[in-house]
Amino acid sequence: MTGRTVRAFVWRRIDFRETSRLVTLFTREAGRVHALAKGAHRPTSTFLGRLDFLNLVDATLAGKGAGLLLLSRVRLVHEPRGLREPARFFAANHLAELCDQASAGDRPDPDLFDLLAGGVTLLERCPTAALPAIVLGIELRWLGILGLLPPLLECSQCGAPAAGRRPLHAGRPGEGLLCRQHAPERREPVALPVLELLHALATQPARAWDSLPVGPELAKGSALVGRWVAAALEHRPRFRGAALGRPEASAPADRAV
Numbered sequence: 001m002t003g004r005t006v007r008a009f010v011w012r013r014i015d016f017r018e019t020s021r022l023v024t025l026f027t028r029e030a031g032r033v034h035a036l037a038k039g040a041h042r043p044t045s046t047f048l049g050r051l052d053f054l055n056l057v058d059a060t061l062a063g064k065g066a067g068l069l070l071l072s073r074v075r076l077v078h079e080p081r082g083l084r085e086p087a088r089f090f091a092a093n094h095l096a097e098l099c100d101q102a103s104a105g106d107r108p109d110p111d112l113f114d115l116l117a118g119g120v121t122l123l124e125r126c127p128t129a130a131l132p133a134i135v136l137g138i139e140l141r142w143l144g145i146l147g148l149l150p151p152l153l154e155c156s157q158c159g160a161p162a163a164g165r166r167p168l169h170a171g172r173p174g175e176g177l178l179c180r181q182h183a184p185e186r187r188e189p190v191a192l193p194v195l196e197l198l199h200a201l202a203t204q205p206a207r208a209w210d211s212l213p214v215g216p217e218l219a220k221g222s223a224l225v226g227r228w229v230a231a232a233l234e235h236r237p238r239f240r241g242a243a244l245g246r247p248e249a250s251a252p253a254d255r256a257v
């Protein structure tokens with residue numbers, strides 16, 4: 001990393017001594033990178049206004065050996081002004097939480113970086129009404145990157161396909177979707193249109209997400225995927241409810257999907 005310029009999202013900043021900041025950058029090629037922005041608090045600092053959360057920057061890093069890297073220069077590539085609207089802001093924070101939890105620290109994870117970059121762009125620009133579909137599409141991609149996305153149109157146990165009169169059933173966390181035969185005793189059917197919407201979001205390019213027909217299937221699919229996300233995170237996502245403009249279902253399996 002020494003003396004190199006990397007494209008990165010500004011991730012976290014903490015104050016360091018009187019005038020400096022310790023900055024965490026999220027990069028495509030090196031995962032999370034920590035660097036000291038000396039004098040970032042001074043009113044004359046060239047870093048001023050450039051080290052805000054989710055700014056996309058070209059950061060030049062200097063330093064040697066195992067010592068702390070110094071941030072020598074920051075060029076602002078994109079400032080996500082579109083995220084100032086509350087629902088978009090919360091959705092972006094939800095996306096950031098997903099990427100933060102899944103990121104393997106200092107190891108590169110280009111898939112996560114691309115999800116973040118594509119997600120921020122979509123969340124900035126999509127029609128407000130499309131936000132819930134975009135959030136759901138992002139979550140499905142994220143589960144896919146983690147290897148935690150179950151098959152959406154067939155039983156996870158036996159591969160029996162879903163059909164109009166044979167829906168699948170939500171299994172316990174980690175079990176995916178199950179046919180009637182393999183479903184838990186307390187069955188929770190997920191109708192075919194819901195499964196088809198989830199499948200479309202999971203497989204179609206992101207630019208098509210906001211043109212998918214949105215009906216009651218979206219809320220039902222979102223409730224189901226919200227449980228998968230919470231199971232993957234091992235806690236309730238902090239910003240999801242605010243991003244979707246509604247309180248989250250508190251307990252898993254407390255309502256039919």
Ligand SMILES: [Zn+2]
Nearest residue numbers: 155158179182
């Ligand atoms: Zn089965």
